[in-house]
Each structure stands twice: as C-alpha cells, then as structure tokens.
Amino acid sequence: xxxxxxxxxxxxxxxxxxxxxxxxxxxxxxxxxxxxxxxxxxxxxxxxxxxxxxxxxxxxxxxxxxxxxxxxxxxxxxxxxxxxxxxxxxxxxxxxxxxxxxxxxxxxxxxxxxxxxxxxxxxxxxxxxxxxxxxxxxxxxxxxxxxxxxxxxxxxxxxxxxxxxxxxxxxxxxxxxxxxxxxxxxxxxxxxxxxxxxxxxxxxxxxxxxxxxxxxxxxxxxxxxxxxxxxxxxxxxxxxxxxxxxxxxxxxxxxxxxxxxxxxxxxxxxxxxxxxxxxxxxxxxxxxxxxxxxxxxxxxxxxxxxxxxxxxxxxxxxxxxxxxxxxxxxxxxxxxxxxxxxxxxxxxxxxxxxxxxxxxxxxxxxxxxxxxxxxxxxxxxxxxxxxxxxxxxxxxxxxxxxxxxxxxxxxxxxxxxxxxxxxxxxxxxxxx
Numbered sequence: 001x002x003x004x005x006x007x008x009x010x011x012x013x014x015x016x017x018x019x020x021x022x023x024x025x026x027x028x029x030x031x032x033x034x035x036x037x038x039x040x041x042x043x044x045x046x047x048x049x050x051x052x053x054x055x056x057x058x059x060x061x062x063x064x065x066x067x068x069x070x071x072x073x074x075x076x077x078x079x080x081x082x083x084x085x086x087x088x089x090x091x092x093x094x095x096x097x098x099x100x101x102x103x104x105x106x107x108x109x110x111x112x113x114x115x116x117x118x119x120x121x122x123x124x125x126x127x128x129x130x131x132x133x134x135x136x137x138x139x140x141x142x143x144x145x146x147x148x149x150x151x152x153x154x155x156x157x158x159x160x161x162x163x164x165x166x167x168x169x170x171x172x173x174x175x176x177x178x179x180x181x182x183x184x185x186x187x188x189x190x191x192x193x194x195x196x197x198x199x200x201x202x203x204x205x206x207x208x209x210x211x212x213x214x215x216x217x218x219x220x221x222x223x224x225x226x227x228x229x230x231x232x233x234x235x236x237x238x239x240x241x242x243x244x245x246x247x248x249x250x251x252x253x254x255x256x257x258x259x260x261x262x263x264x265x266x267x268x269x270x271x272x273x274x275x276x277x278x279x280x281x282x283x284x285x286x287x288x289x290x291x292x293x294x295x296x297x298x299x300x301x302x303x304x305x306x307x308x309x310x311x312x313x314x315x316x317x318x319x320x321x322x323x324x325x326x327x328x329x330x331x332x333x334x335x336x337x338x339x340x341x342x343x344x345x346x347x348x349x350x351x352x353x354x355x356x357x358x359x360x361x362x363x364x365x366x367x368x369x370x371x372x373x374x375x376x377x378x379x380x381x382x383x384x385x386x387x388x389x390x391x392x393x394x395x396x397x398x399x400x401x402x403x404x405x406x407x408x409x410x411x412x413x414x415x416x417x418x419x420x421x422x423x424x425x426x427x428x429x430x431x432x
Contacts, residue, residue: 370382
C-alpha cells in the first residue's frame with residue numbers, strides 16, 4: 001500500500017468502535033431487532049424457527065412485499081403515500097393470469113405451454129403497472145390532488161377492476177416457467193448457489209475496498225485498515241452464511257425418489273438435493289441493487305431526496321417536481337406488478353384476495369426500515385430489512401398458533417413503536 005494510503009492524515013479521528021467501523025446505527029438497530037425476534041421465536045417453537053426449511057420459507061414470503069417497499073421509499077421520501085399498491089398488484093396479477101390462460105392462447109393463437117407466454121405476460125404486466133402508477137402520479141403531480149386521496153381511490157378501483165377482469169374466479173394453473181419466479185420450485189440448486197454466493201462475496205469485498213481507495217484519492221477520511229477488513233469480513237461471512245443455510249434445506253426424499261435421474265443420481269437411495277437460492281430472492285437482490293444505485297448514484301435519486309427535503313427549494317432550483325412525481329409513481333407501479341409476479345407464481349394461481357392489506361405491509365416495512373414520513377430520509381436496504389422483520393413476526397406468531405387478529409394487533413403496535421423510536425432518534429441526533 002502506498003504512503004498516501006497509510007498516511008495518518010487520511011485516517012478518521014480516534015472514535016468509538018461503532019464510529020470507527022462507520023456502521024449505520026439504524027441498520028444495527030434493525031439487525032438487533034431481527035436477531036431478537038428470531039431468538040425469541042426459536043425458543044418459543046423449540047428450535048423450529050431457525051431451521052433451514054423455515055428460513056427458506058421466510059425468504060420467499062418476504063420477497064413480494066420487500067420489492068414493493070423499495071419503491072414505497074421513494075414515494076414517502078417525497079412526502080407522498082401510496083395506498084393502492086396491494087390493489088394494483090391484484091389488477092396486474094389478474095391481467096397476467098388472464099393473459100396466460102385465456103387471452104394469449106385464445107386471441108393470439110399461442111398454445112398453452114408456449115415458451116413465449118410467460119415473458120409476454122410479465123412484460124405486459126409490468127407495462128400495465130407502469131401505466132396505472134404513472135396515471136396516479138399525473139393526478140398527484142399535475143392535478144395537485146393529494147396522493148392520499150388518489151391512491152385511496154385507486155385502492156377501491158383497482159381491487160375491483162381485478163375482480164371484474166376475472167369475473168371473480170380463481171385463475172390458473174399458471175405457466176410452469178412463470179411459476180419458477182415464486183421461489184418454491186425455482187431455485188439455483190447447491191452448486192450454482194455457491195457460485196453466485198462466492199461471486200457476490202468477492203464483488204462486495206472488492207467494492208468496499210474500492211470505495212476506500214476512492215475516498216483516499218479524494219483525500220477524505222477513511223476507517224483504519226483493521227476496521228475496513230472487519231467490515232469486509234462481516235459482509236462476506238453474512239453472504240456465505242446465508243447461502244450455506246439455504247443449501248442446507250434439502251428436497252424431501254419422496255420428491256427426489258420420483259425422478260432421481262433428473263437430479264443426476266443413479267439411484268434414489270442416498271440421493272440428496274439442496275434447494276439453494278430461490279429465483280425470487282435473486283430478483284429481490286437485483287431490484288434492491290438497482291433501486292440503491294438509482295437512489296445514491298443518479299440524478300433522479302438526487303432529485304427525489306432533494307424534493308423530499310424541501311419541495312419548494314427543489315422546484316425553485318429547476319427540478320420538475322410534477323414530472324418527478326409521475327416517474328416515482330410509475331416506478332411503484334412497475335414494482336407492484338413485479339411483486340405480483342412473485343406472489344401469484346408462489347401460489348400458482350391468481351386469487352381474488354391476493355395482495356389484500358399489502359399496502360399496509362409495504363408502508364410499514366418502509367417506515368420500520370427508517371424512512372421518514374416527514375420526507376427526505378430513507379434507504380432501500382432499510383425497507384428490505386423492515387419487510388423481513390415484519391414477515392418474521394407474522395411467521396413466528398403463526399408457528400406458535402397466534403390467531404390472525406392478534407397477529408395484526410402486534411404488527412400495528414410494532415409499526416407505531418418504530419415511528420416513535422424514529423422520532424426520538426431524530427430528536428437526540430438533531431436530524432430533521
């Protein structure tokens with residue numbers, strides 16, 4: 001390492017351990033809360049909560065809400081709200097279900113099972129989500145109708161539009177390729193999960209070290225070398241540990257025995273097959289990375305947070321806040337459709353109640369993840385963690401036999417508590 005790299009002038013001043021590691025205290029708080037929830041439910045369920053099987057199920061159950069929560073961050077950061085995401089999801093899944101089972105085979109002559117059907121379906125579903133979201137954004141941005149009213153109306157409209165598109169029927173079974181996005185049958189398997197995990201770990205390590213070198217080149221203070229290595233080690237360990245847990249969940253013997261040759265085994269006896277990383281989780285990771293890049297590295301992201309911090313100043317500085325609002329709601333529409341792909345694929349059908357109360361879960365995930373309702377503050381990773389914490393609570397309570405009404409009571413109480421903690425945190429730190 002060069003003398004410039006080791007120069008004391010480029011090292012951050014002597015501080016506490018957490019400050020030296022430059023860890024986000026809110027992220028630490030969410031991780032701590034998640035660990036406590038897991039340990040409590042693991043004790044309560046006699047060790048069943050932290051089994052590879054339950055962790056696998058927990059991840060695929062989190063994906064749909066987490067994908068939509070990443071978009072809700074942008075909405076709340078700009079001081080708006082979107083109450084229609086669950087209903088919009090239902091309309092998009094209704095469209096995609098009808099496309100697969102009736103419209104494409106009936107009107108375009110594609111046979112059921114055609115390899116084109118799932119991709120045409122997903123593409124048109126995302127387009128429908130973007131158009132509906134953009135239209136709601138236009139009403140908010142250009143017609144100055146409060147987002148609360150527009151999206152409350154959207155909640156009522158799109159939930160019932162979805163019902164009329166399907167005549168109130170359950171639509172399915174859905175295309176086999178499409179169902180892979182649900183995460184139950186669509187997984188990477190043992191080998192490719194390790195390949196993806198190792199590549200991701202290496203990319204994270206290289207990225208963190210490159211960020212350090214970039215700070216040094218611009219003469220910004222950096223963490224001590226030991227602190228940088230510690231953060232890299234924790235990150236790499238978390239990635240590889242997650243892959244190891246998912247690979248520890250194996251297909252039941254009876255499933256493997258039905259077609260052991262398809263899994264590369266000469267005989268059923270002794271043939272073990274790991275699920276690995278679900279495709280839906282990879283999709284969530286991709287969405288989270290893209291949304292983080294948009295939030296932190298693009299002009300659109302700077303405009304979003306500037307508008308949320310001070311809308312009047314943003315408008316006076318030349319930002320087209322009305323067009324920005326349309327873009328944000330269109331993004332949420334696309335992500336709602338994408339969440340609908342995962343939700344309906346996991347079920348294998350479109351159902352009338354799909355996405356019910358998802359709007360509240362999505363908002364709660366963003367808020368629990370640290371997005372300020374006053375605008376201007378929020379992170380994508382926080383929203384994903386918020387969704388994971390909420391799903392952990394609900395899954396854990398279901399495992400111990402807590403009735404659904406009590407589950408909702410607990411989730412509501414946790415949401416209120418999270419907002420209170422956020423307010424107190426801002427008071428103590430002087431944050432807006």
